[in-house]
Amino acid sequence: MSEHDSLSHARDIAPLILLIDDVPDDLRWLTALLRPDYRMAFAHNGHAGLHKAQALRPDLILLDVRLPDMDGFSVCRLLKADPLTQAAPVLFLSACSQPQERVDGLAVGAVDFISKPFYPEEARARVRVHLELAAQRAASEATTVAARAEGAERHPDRLLVQEATRYIRAHLAELPPVPELARRLGLHEKRLLALFRDHLGQTVSGFISEERLGHGARLLSETTMSVQDIAQTVGFTNPGNFATAFRHRHGQSPLAYRTAAREQLPPCTA
Incomplete structure (x- = not known):
């Protein structure tokens, strides 16, 4: 595979959809419908859904209105109030x-409804349309940022590094060993190692460890x-x-760090 092909392969990472629903039949039906085209993550109640959304930063969220611990409107309101999840x-x-x-x-920030019982073509179409709209917004924002960066380096090697680091960040929980990672990116292992050494001053394993921690x-x-x-979310x-790796990196346990x-957070104001 050529380096051009490897860039195309990395860009084709399937969007991640978070499905927050406690109805087994709905979960099975939507999973069978969407998994061929998208990556899927699941949560069975509102609190778990909020945590998964914060951790995984999904591209789109399917949210049941009726959940066992809190209503979907409250979950949506919290998602839209959180900078980590408000873009989805x-x-x-x-x-x-x-x-x-x-x-x-x-009113609480949703972009659309999918009615039950589900109609396959309608459900797929609504998901596809809103993913495309979100991607267009993200691309527009990225273009604006890029336009402001004068003299940005566009060397092919740096593009390869950017795509490799993006892939790693998107798959922290399930990264393969470095030789397999290189293969998925369309590169030889030595080539990947050299790119990280020359452009980031790090080994691939060192970069992964820093990203996880x-x-x-x-x-x-x-x-x-x-x-x-x-x-589990970051791949341990x-x-x-x-906890051992975190203490070594930050000098304190995860709970002490939290x-x-x-x-150090500023106090809440009324």
Whole structure:
């Protein structure tokens, strides 16, 4: 595979959809419908959905209006209030056809509704349209930022590094060994190692470790996720390994780091 092909392959990472629903039949139906084209993540109640959204930063969220612990409108309101999750379009799943419910959903930040019972072509079309709109907004913002950066380096090697680091950040929980990672990016292992050494001054493994611990630190300070869930989200096989690596990097345990981070937050004002 050529380096041009490797860039195209990395850009083709399927969008991630977070499905927040506690109805087994809905989960099975939507998974069968969407998994061929998208990556899927799941949560069975509102609180778990908020944590998953913070950790995974999905491209789109499908949210049931009726959840066992809190209503979907409250979940949507919290998603839109959080800088970590506010950019993801939210589509409500609802068996109710009352106009007021749709108005309430749009008022808290949702972009659309998918009615139950589901119609396959309609559901796929709504998901596709809102992913495309979100991608267009993101591309427009990225173009604006790029236009402001004078003399930005566009060397092919740097583009390869950018795509490789983007892939790593998008797959922290499930990264393969470095030789397989290089193959997925369309590169030889030695080529990938040389790119990271020359452009980032790091080994690939060192970069992955820094990203995992950095993302773990952000989740500790910005969410209420458990240490075990954070460890799994950033790619550690067990929380003990995560705690050991975190202490070595930050000089304190994950729980101590979380406590210190919260003490430094500005007080809430009425």
